Amino acid sequence: MGIRTTALALAADRAATLIEAIAERRDRAAFAEIYRYYAPRVKSFLMRSADADIAQEVAQEALISVWHKAASFDRRRASVATWIFAIARNKRIDQLRRTNRPPIEVGDWITVFASEDAGPHTSVSAVQLHGRMKVLLQRLPDDQKTILHKAFFEEKTHTVIAAELGLPLGTVKSRIRLSLLRLRAAMELDEKP
């Protein structure tokens, strides 16, 4: 476990450095490395709502956005995985909604809030947090994980999830709350100096 954790944390760190290299000097080798690692993941995420060809095309567009938006990445705010996931999801929403204006939260999170605050939570970088979060997630009970998956990957509200699982809304709320409390409590423990 220990070795694996370190490797994951390193990978997250390395990914952040690669994005910074793209931002600072348009580093194509750095981009290729990012692409190799993330494009298949983005594609796999997109294949939940599109066939393989479209998923492939949208994944490429998402990664090309990564190239162009690299300067707005801030490792104190988000890990590369979180950031790329947000870009991928927005690409998908764009594709689904086909509206002319960007969805409401694209810009504000990626560009507007970038590096403006130095709140207490920035003492631990989001990138370091990412490695730990992955370990914590693996320890979550399956029923809690299922709900998180539905919410984040299938984009379902609490109400829809409750209907699908045949659970009362209150139960869904409390499972989500429980899993998030666990994750956040573990994070906060980590953040104590």
Place this chain on the structure above:
Amino acid sequence: MSNHRAPEEMLFDYAAGTLPPGPALAVAVHVALDPAARQVVDSLRAVAGALFEDHCAARQDETLASDDEIEAVLSRLDDAPAERHLPQSYAPPEFAWAPPVLARWLPQRPRWRRAFGGFRHIPIRLPGDAYRVSLTCLEPGRGLPQHGHVGAEFTVVMAGNFSDATGSYGVGDFAVGPGTGDHEPIAGPGAPCIALTVLERPVVLTGAWGRWMNPLVRRGML
């Protein structure tokens, strides 16, 4: 200082991208103005990012990127000019309290309209949204006519403050309407209270005079 956070499940659905546009805008404005809410949303997104990396890794073997594919994408990188940041939103100076995420949705030349009950408002149109979204401005010490709701109501304060039976709300605070109960929000003294209000259904005026106006309110004429 009061501090009213949006309900946890709304912050969660916002972070997961599942809120409809109206409520999503209310939460976006709240998150822009309240660092604590922003921290919650950031950590929820960190959860999403970790889940994404973890979960999608399981399926990636079937879809590994080939060298050809990478070459093809590298050759497309310079096709488009570097994406500019979203155009900085240009709220007119008298709308300086509007965070950028809201300024983007203001009408070109926003102008306050008087509404029945002595307040002013500016309707905001979001694509594909069934909610009634508007800016509301209450003069200091003035109240909204007593009204009730048949659907959800979310209010985010951007300037000044107001209070009703549920508490007092300052800049960045998120108020959830009283359900089916009536309420009568009153702006604090000193400065006008400016808020974003998001309604699932038109309000129902419940005061002695107000109830006569309901047909007009439902048609969006007031």
